[in-house]
Amino acid sequence: MKRRGFAKAANAGIGRIEGAVPLDRPGYAIETAIARPAQIAGRPAAKIGDALHGTGFGHPIHPMLVTIPIGTWTLALGLDLLAALGYRSRGAAAAAEIALKAGSAGAVAAAATGLADWQHVNGRDRRVGLVHGIVNGTALALTLASIGLRGRGRLREGRLASAAGWACMAVGGYLGGHMVYRRRIGVDQADRSPEPRDFKPVLPLAELAENRPRRVEIRDEDTRQDIGVVLVRRGGRVHALGARCSHMGGPLDQGWVLGNALVCPWHGSRYDLETGWPDTGPSTCPQPRYEVRLRDGIVEIRREQEPGDEVVTAETLAAAPCNAQPAGTQAGRKADEVLVEHHQLIRRLFETIEATPRQASERRELMRTLASELEIHEHIEDHIFYPAVRPVSEDVSIAHSEHRQLADLLAMTLKLDTASPEFDEHLRALHAAVDHHAGSEERSMFREAQRLGDARLRELGRALEAMMEEQRVGRFQRAFRDLKIRLLEGA
DSSP states (O other): OOOOOOHEEEEHHHHHHTTTTGGGHHHHHEEEEEEHHHHHHOHHHHHHHHHHHHTTTTSHHHHHHHHHHHHHHHHHHHHHHHHHOOOHHHHHHHHHHHHHHHHHHHHHHHEEEEEEETTOOOOOEEEEEEEHHHHHHHHHHHHHHHHHHHHHTTEEEEEHHHHHHHHHHHHHHHHHHIIIIITTTSOOOOOOOOOOOOOOEEEEEGGGBOOOOOEEEEEEEETTTTEEEEEETTEEEEEEEEOOOTTTTOGGGSSEEEETTETTTTTTTTTETOOEEEESSSOOOOOOEEEEETTEEEEEEEEEEOOOOOOOHHHHHHSSSSOOOOTTOOSSSHHHHHHHHHHHHHHHHHHHHHHHTTOOTTTHHHHHHHHHHHHHHHHHHIIHHHHHHHHTTTOOOHHHHOOOHHHHHHHHHTTTTTTTTHHHHHHHHHHHHHHHHHHHHOOOOOOHGGGGGGGHHHHHHHHHHHHHHHHHHOHHHHHHHHHHHHHHHTT
């Protein structure tokens, strides 16, 4: 078992911060000191707050600004290290000072945006955020001290101060990363399920009161969970948004209507009922939107798919390339049949290797043959089959990820002694990964590929067989593949 000493120590340290209840009192005092003047100022302060959050920008501002001190202060540290190693240059010293000043300006801006976002978190997240701010504030203070010392000609002390500031910044950055990647602060928390793809009845209109949000649920069979949708009847129209607030997951169905916006009960983000975009922060991300229609007094909704979504709907299927098969012209095997046959060949190779005695020299050659066939399989799928089925299947991106997993496992297995127990363990893991990949394709993607029609599938089958033959017999292809396998073996 690999030791993760630093990760465990850091996790334990952050856990202590998260459990430090005494931090709550100063935390709430700081929040009040921020909130009261803003409440007194009213709308102008609200606009400033939205700008600091990034509401009109569509993305939090704080993560962008923190890159300024990180980059510039690291540059200054590098220049200072060169000076410590004997590289003397007035230009380098001047550049380091300019970098420190630029980074300090960026740090002030990052602190302002971070403070605006931090006031809307609570509990363990508020405690970590408070320490994050204190540590980064210390980094800024040390850097400003360094600038002052350098200005008075005390370069050595100035370099030490900025190095200490950089170390504090690194600790603060680690805490910030924990908040984002572990605690999911600032990331989209709305349910982004594509369901329902077609209009689905959810509620009688008579049960929907004016200006009273009402939650309904849609079942997503792929994720095996119910997706909440909030309906709002206003001015003779029915609007439908995702019920989970994109900011921090608040229940919008428990919110209220203000103007033409739905207000989150947790942090006050207001979402325009027409577009789903936030009118005011702290949210920066739009809510999922649903088309609404009325049929015989029943409200029906359909998910408005978002730009970039690779979702198969009735409209995309109608537009998918599909060749009708004239009678009497069927020839060759379909693409899915070719790939299933290759799956079976690869499975038999696994069985043969597993049945071969450990000390037999044939094991290594069989392993190379398996590696070659896996490479060929990935190549023909990536270049021919996946591009063709993308319009009718949502599994292509997952299949690409599985290819990477197979390639990583194959590389690890090839490096091992075929007579070792470790090789057998890795071979079993690789076999399981291939079985999963092949099985998921056969159960889902290949079935969905039938929407392309027999003619298109047979055309693809011929192309797959031709490319497979080319990969196996072509001198250049074989030589390149063999070289790659030898390199992976470490030979």
